[in-house]
Every structure is written in C-alpha cells, then in structure tokens.
Amino acid sequence: xxxxxxxxxxxxxxxxxxxxxxxxxxxxxxxxxxxxxxxxxxxxxxxxxxxxxxxxxxxxxxxxxxxxxxxxxxxxxxxxxxxxxxxxxxxxxxxxxxxxxxxxxxxxxxxxxxxxxxxxxxxxxxxxxxxxxxxxxxxxxxxxxxxxxxxxxxxxxxxxxxxxxxxxxxxxxxxxxxxxxxxxxxxxxxxxxxxxxxxxxxxxxxxxxxxxxxxxxxxxxxxxxxxxxxxxxxxxxxxxxxxxxxxxxxxxxxxxxxxxxxxxxxxxxxxxxxxxxxxxxxxxxxxxxxxxxxxxxxxxxxxxxxxxxx
Amino acid sequence: xxxxxxxxxxxxxxxxxxxxxxxxxxxxxxxxxxxxxxxxxxxxxxxxxxxxxxxxxxxxxxxxxxxxxxxxxxxxxxxxxxxxxxxxxxxxxxxxxxxxxxxxxxxxxxxxxxxxxxxxxxxxxxxxxxxxxxxxxxxxxxxxxxxxxxxxxxxxxxxxxxxxxxxxxxxxxxxxxxxxxxxxxxxxxxxxxxxxxxxxxxxxxxxxxxxxxxxxxxxxxxxxxxxxxxxxxxxxxxxxxxxxxxxxxxxxxxxxxxxxxxxxxxxxxxxxxxxxxxxxxxxxxxxxxxxxxxxxxxxxxxxxxxxxxx
DNA sequence: GCGTAGTGGTGCAGATTTTGCAGCGGTCGT
DNA sequence: ACGACCGCTGCAAAATCTGCACCACTACGC
Numbered sequence: 001x002x003x004x005x006x007x008x009x010x011x012x013x014x015x016x017x018x019x020x021x022x023x024x025x026x027x028x029x030x031x032x033x034x035x036x037x038x039x040x041x042x043x044x045x046x047x048x049x050x051x052x053x054x055x056x057x058x059x060x061x062x063x064x065x066x067x068x069x070x071x072x073x074x075x076x077x078x079x080x081x082x083x084x085x086x087x088x089x090x091x092x093x094x095x096x097x098x099x100x101x102x103x104x105x106x107x108x109x110x111x112x113x114x115x116x117x118x119x120x121x122x123x124x125x126x127x128x129x130x131x132x133x134x135x136x137x138x139x140x141x142x143x144x145x146x147x148x149x150x151x152x153x154x155x156x157x158x159x160x161x162x163x164x165x166x167x168x169x170x171x172x173x174x175x176x177x178x179x180x181x182x183x184x185x186x187x188x189x190x191x192x193x194x195x196x197x198x199x200x201x202x203x204x205x206x207x208x209x210x211x212x213x214x215x216x217x218x219x220x221x222x223x224x225x226x227x228x229x230x231x232x233x234x235x236x237x238x239x240x241x242x243x244x245x246x247x248x249x250x251x252x253x254x255x256x257x258x259x260x261x262x263x264x265x266x267x268x269x270x271x272x273x274x275x276x277x278x279x280x281x282x283x284x285x286x287x288x289x290x291x292x293x294x295x296x297x298x299x300x301x302x303x304x305x306x307x308x309x310x
Numbered sequence: 311x312x313x314x315x316x317x318x319x320x321x322x323x324x325x326x327x328x329x330x331x332x333x334x335x336x337x338x339x340x341x342x343x344x345x346x347x348x349x350x351x352x353x354x355x356x357x358x359x360x361x362x363x364x365x366x367x368x369x370x371x372x373x374x375x376x377x378x379x380x381x382x383x384x385x386x387x388x389x390x391x392x393x394x395x396x397x398x399x400x401x402x403x404x405x406x407x408x409x410x411x412x413x414x415x416x417x418x419x420x421x422x423x424x425x426x427x428x429x430x431x432x433x434x435x436x437x438x439x440x441x442x443x444x445x446x447x448x449x450x451x452x453x454x455x456x457x458x459x460x461x462x463x464x465x466x467x468x469x470x471x472x473x474x475x476x477x478x479x480x481x482x483x484x485x486x487x488x489x490x491x492x493x494x495x496x497x498x499x500x501x502x503x504x505x506x507x508x509x510x511x512x513x514x515x516x517x518x519x520x521x522x523x524x525x526x527x528x529x530x531x532x533x534x535x536x537x538x539x540x541x542x543x544x545x546x547x548x549x550x551x552x553x554x555x556x557x558x559x560x561x562x563x564x565x566x567x568x569x570x571x572x573x574x575x576x577x578x579x580x581x582x583x584x585x586x587x588x589x590x591x592x593x594x595x596x597x598x599x600x601x602x603x604x605x606x607x608x609x610x611x612x613x614x615x616x617x618x619x620x
Numbered sequence: 621g622c623g624t625a626g627t628g629g630t631g632c633a634g635a636t637t638t639t640g641c642a643g644c645g646g647t648c649g650t
Numbered sequence: 651a652c653g654a655c656c657g658c659t660g661c662a663a664a665a666t667c668t669g670c671a672c673c674a675c676t677a678c679g680c
Contacts, residue, residue, distance in 0.1 A: 002353065003313035019657065032639050034658065043312065046393050051657065053647040061393040068389045072382055079378045083356050083371040277587035329628065342668050344629065361628065363676040 004076070006036050007069040010048060013037065014066060018055035074140040074278070081281035091120035092283025097128040097142035099200065099270075100225050101245030107146075110294060114287050121283045129198045137275040143284035146291065148242060149200030149268045157276040160292040162299040163267040164242040166201055167257040169229060174236055177256050184214045184264035193228045193239040194218035200268055201240055208265040229255065244270065244298065270295070314386070316346050317379040320358060323347065324376060328365035384450040384588070391591035401430035402593025407438040407452035409510065409580075410535050411555030417456075420604060424597050431593045439508045447585040453594035456601065458552060459510030459578045467586040470602040472609040473577040474552040476511055477567040479539060484546055487566050494524045494574035503538045503549040504528035510578055511550055518575040539565065554580065554608065580605070 009026065016022035019037065023030040041047050048065055049056035058066065081092045098107060103125070111123050128136050130150040136142040138155050148164065150156075168182050176186055194216065195202045209215055219237070222228050228239040246257050272291055274280060280288065319336065326332035329347065333340040351357050358375055359366035368376065391402045408417060413435070421433050438446050440460040446452040448465050458474065460466075478492050486496055504526065505512045519525055529547070532538050538549040556567050582601055584590060590598065 002349075003316055006313060018655085020655080029640050030657080031641080031659090035638080038658085039312075044390065044393065046397060053656070055656065060396055064389050064392050064396075068385060072385065075378060075381065079374050080354065082374050083354065086370055086374075087356060277589075279587075328626090330626085339669050340628080341630090341670080345667080348629085363627065365627065 004069075004073060006040055007072070009033060009036055010040070010062070010066060011069060013049065013056060014058055014062070017057070021055070070140040071278075078279055078281040081283060085282045089120070090118050091122075092118075092281055093122045093124070094144070094281075094284045094287050095124040095126070095142045096144055096146065096287075097126050097133040097136045098146040099130065099133070099148045100127055101148060101201075101242050102146050103127060104226065104245060105247060106244050110287075110291060114290055118283070118286075121287075130200060131198070134273070137273065140275070143274065143280055144288050144291070145273050146270065147200070147273070148270050149203055150271050150273070155276050156273045157278075158271055158273050159288055160272040160295050161269045162244075162295040164244060164270050165262060165267045166204060166240055166260045166265045167243050167246065168238050168260055169241050169246065169255060169257045170238045171236065172254050172256050174238070174256075176238065176258065179258060181261050182258050183261050184208065184212065184216070187238050187240075187260070188214055188216055191219045191235050191237045192216050193220035193222065193231055193237050195225060195228065195240075196221050196223045198223070201242060204265055204268045205240065212264065214264075242268065242270070314379075314383060316350055317382070319343060319346055320350070320372070320376060321379060323359065323366060324368055324372070327367070331365070380450040381588075388589055388591040391593060395592045399430070400428050401432075402428075402591055403432045403434070404454070404591075404594045404597050405434040405436070405452045406454055406456065406597075407436050407443040407446045408456040409440065409443070409458045410437055410505075411458060411511075411552050412456050413437060414536065414555060415557060416554050420597075420601060424600055428593070428596075431597075440510060441508070444583070447583065450585070453584065453590055454598050454601070455583050456580065457510070457583070458580050459513055460581050460583070465586050466583045468581055468583050469598055470582040470605050471579045472554075472605040474554060474580050475572060475577045476514060476550055476570045476575045477553050477556065478548050478570055479551050479556065479565060479567045480548045481546065482564050482566050484548070484566075486548065486568065489568065491571050492568050493571050494518065494522065494526070497548050497550075497570070498524055498526055501529045501545050501547045502526050503530040503532065503541055503547050505535060505538065505550075506531050506533045508533070511552060514575055514578045515550065522574065524574075552578065552580070 009022065012022040012026055013019055013033070016025060019034050020030040023033045026033065037048065044061070044065070046061040047059050048062040050059050077093075084091060096107070107125055111125070115121060115123075126136070126142065128142070128145070128147075130147045133142070133145040133147045134150060134153045134156050137145050138153070144159070145156075152158075168176065168187055170176055170190075174190075176182055176190065179186065194205070197203070197206070205216065220228065220231060220239075225239075225241060225245060229241070231237060231239070240260070241257070243257065243259075247253060247255075249256060272288065272295060274284075274288065279285075319332065322332040322336055323329055323343070326335060329344050330340040333343045336343065347358065354371070354375070356371040357369050358372040360369050387403075394401060406417065417435055421435070425431060425433075436446070436452065438452070438455070438457075440457045443452070443455040443457045444460060444463045444466050447455050448463070454469070455466075462468075478486065478497055480486055480500075484500075486492055486500065489496065504515070507513070507516070515526065530538065530541060530549075535549075535551060535555060539551070541547055541549070550570070551567070553567065553569075557563060557565075559566060582598065582605060584594075584598065589595075
C-alpha cells in the first residue's frame, strides 16, 4: 500500500538502528530515506528518532507513532480481508501465538479442520511463552494467542478459557502407571524431568510445592516438552504436562499419562485471547470461533477431569 | 498529512457524489482525482465506488474503506495530541455531541472550567439528538457524547450516567409553583408545552402516559427547549425539562421548576459516552474525566432528588 | 428523435516531486 | 591518529503526478 510506505520505513529504521542500515535492507539510498524521515518529522512537529553518534533510537514520540503504525496496518489488513470476504473469496491469513503444549496435537488438528473448510486461508503459528505471546498481540504480530496460565495484561481480551489438570507422563511399564490418579508424593520417589521456570506447568508446580511440604527436585530441566516426553524411558523418569499437549491414549502408545490429584496441584487455565478492542480479520475471527467451540468440547470432556480414557 | 491525502479524496468524492464535483471542491482536475481513485482501487483489488450514469456511489467495499479512513484519521489525531502532550504543549481539541438540555448551562460552565486550566484546548460543541449523537461517535465526528435517554448502540461505551428527574417549568407566579412536588395530574389542568417526540423527556412522558390514565395534550410542541422556556408566561403555561437544563434558582428568576413525582414519571438517565474501543486524545480524555466528576457531584446533589433549592 | 449537458475514462506533454551521487562535519573504536 | 561509520545537504537525473483535449456513454428536455 503506497501511502503506508513511509511508515514502513520508520519501522525498518527502528529495526536496523540506523538510517543507512535500513536503506540497505530497503534497496534505497540513505539520502531518500533520510529525506522522508525529515519530512515526516516536520509534519509531525516532533523528532521521531533521537540522533546518537552511532545511529538513531526511537524517541518517546516515535514509540507512540510506531504503535500507531502497527495498529493502522493491522486494521487495514482487516479491511482488506473483509473486502475479499464480500467478494466471495474465502481467503485470508491467521497468525497465532501459542504455548508449546499446543504445538504437537491441538493446533495441527484445529488448523487442518479449518483449512478443510477454507483451503485458501494461510496460517502462521509461532511459539511464544506466556509473556511474549501477550506482547505479540499488542504489537499486532499475532491475531490470536493460546497460552497456558498467562500473565494477564490489561490490553488483552480473553475469548475463552479451559481448565487443564496437570498430568504425569511416563512409560507404560512405569510402576506409577498402575494407579489411575497420582498424588504428588507418589511422583517424588522417581527421577523427574521438569519444564523450565518460564512455563505455566512449572509455575503451577512451584506454587503447589510452596504450599505443601513435598519438594520435587528435577533431574532434568528443559525448555522443550518434546525432549522431556521423548527422553528415554529406561530411567523410569516422570515428567509433567497438560493433557492438551498429550496424544490420545490408544492403548498401544509406549507413553501414558495420569492426572495429579487436584488436592496437590490445582488445575491451570488455558486462555484463548486477542488484543483488547481490536476487530479481527474475518479469517482470524472465524478460526477463533472454531477454537472456542473446540475448547468447550475439551472442557466438557477429558480436559479438566480425571484420567484420560485408557 | 501526506499519506492520507488520497483517503481524504475518497471522502470528498463520497460527499460530492461525483468525481468531477469533488475535483472542483478540492481545486483539482477530474483527471488527477480519477487517476488516484483508479490506482487505489487497483491496490485494493476491488472497486470503491459503483459507477452510475449520473455519478458514483460507495460500493460495499467502499463503505468498509471509508469507515477505516475515519478511524485511521481519528487515531492519528490522538497520536499527534499525545505527542504534543509530551512536548509539554497542553493544547488539543475536543469535539462534543450533546442533547439540547446541556447547551444553555451545563456545557458552557464545564468548558469554561476546563479552559481555565488548559487555555490552549479548543472545543467544538454540536447539538445532536440521541440518535445522531451516537452515530457521530461511530463516524468519528465527535469524541464524546452527552445525551439524555439514548438509544444504546452496541458500538458505544458508557463512561458515566446520572439520573435526571423530569421537572415542570413555569412562571414564578404560576399556581403550581406553590407546591414543592407536582403530580402529573396537577399539570394536566394547565396549558402545556412539550418537546417533540425525538427528545428523551418526551419519550419518558409518553411511556408514563401509556402506563397511567392521565393524558397530557400539548398546546405547543417545539424542538427548541429555549423557545418553550421563553414562551410568554401570561398563558400560565407549563413545560417539562430535566434539571441539568435549568438555571439554578436564585430566588429572583421569573422562571421556576418543580419536580414531577417519580411515581408518575420515572427518572431518566443522562449518559456520557464515547465510541467503544477507541482511545481518546488526551484533551478529550481529560475533559471526559472532568465531566464524570461533575456528573457525580450532580447525582449526589440536586439531580435525581426532589425539589431544587428554592 | 435528437440535441445537450452531465458523467467516467484515456493519450500525451509539461510541471512537480522524489531519488541518487558526491561530499561535509561529527563521534567512536582501534 | 586514523579509519569507519553516522546523519545531513547541493545539485542534476529519474520518476511520478498533473492537466489539457478528447472519447464513449447515459439521462433528460423539448
């Protein structure tokens, strides 16, 4: 879009940290870029960047402006998608930021289902921890976010929540697999793998451990649930995860899960959210609606309640 | 602002109803305007106007676009005002849409008070009935609206409400002026002046009359409260108004007001509102905050309760 | 039935704006 | 002290936009 060109340039300068640097990435001369910046600052009546000896940095006015630019671009994108929608072209793009637990099973299944109905809708799925997911919404880098136990920012609007009881994950031949529900003290007797502290599951566990006297001392800490799940079973290791991040038990999978008694660890909440006050593009809004329905089914089914079908 | 020029042109074409007509008002050739429109439609991938033999008319896509343009311009204005604000310049502009009752006393007093603190803030006050006030908010033609008994649109966000009991207004020597509180049946015995049907006071009265058996047959109907208030008193006429639209009784004013018993006519609500989801410019936000405080004082004082000090 | 006045759209030449090159003065790191 | 990088500024070339004359078309008046 032509009339947003200059504003895009501002973002490029901000990313590059210098006018000359941004000019290179934009296939432009520093002259032209500098001229445009000066003209815009003139129109605005305030400098957008502070001039440093080694480049430029956003001024307070620039911070405001760049926020405006992002919101404006996102809104234009929504308008374009609405226009495409009323032309009958069911295309569009959805950008999702989500927690790690959603990546292996839930999101692929949901996106598959959606694209079966709307094949011309494209998707972008980015792993963002609970802090960065919310910041991505505000910066218009994601349309919707699906995060476990988020830090609730004021600028974020919750579309749906579903409780998720923490589950213990282990090999099928693990001694604990015999019990349908585990106490935290059961788990404490075996080698344990835990996600690192920025994750919601760990956050819930840390709270639970502070309240009770039981201490879980992790033998393995990782920021990858996939790694923790795949870590060889011979050690009889136990790891912890929420059910939405686990495969449905088909009775043959070498990995099984058992819920932790909720007297020990309370259920955490999985949040579906968007930026507050924003009108989503049609495709994103429709996909969010589908997710809401799916999450409600999850909540009614096996999500919050005890043992998974096994 | 340079990059919004083309979008302004779209609005001009929409207003004029034809490209050539808009070109005249913009001091441009129809050629240039036409070219820009075609280029924009190309970029957008859809026609913005339907071509009629006698001019042009907004297409559905154009409706969407023009709404986007307005919101974009309003948002840019907010950014500019925020930038001016952090430069220490306490200037800005506030656009208010309000009911007739607010015009003679309340709004002048409030704006005076505000400008005493912030002399460089300019104001625009427009009379809008309760339908048009809300549409003005959505069309970004007003920052805030102050209306009595509005039809509540979904896109409008309520900032404050204050109940207003309907008062009867009459000459000081009117027989009814002797009673501190009037029943509707008292009023029915005298010549009556009523506001026309689009006004909130009339709306409340019509409801009250439907519920009871008392019928007020107006001798004068007007869309001007000022006219009704000034209509010569010799006729011993009674008219109806809400207290915020009446002068404080200083004991000498030839016009006095008495509340109607709330068993007959329930109190209506005065709403302070803005467009839902919009972030107001600093000046408008501050003024809205002042109004909220003033309205709360009004509610605590003489607004909802019985007789005014007299 | 035909002219007229209005509409949006187009080719081409001139006006206007934007871009790029070369060079200035400055600060930092080596 | 030197080189590398930074933001910024004349001046000429390039690109873009504007305006005139003109076309095709439709509604309206007579």
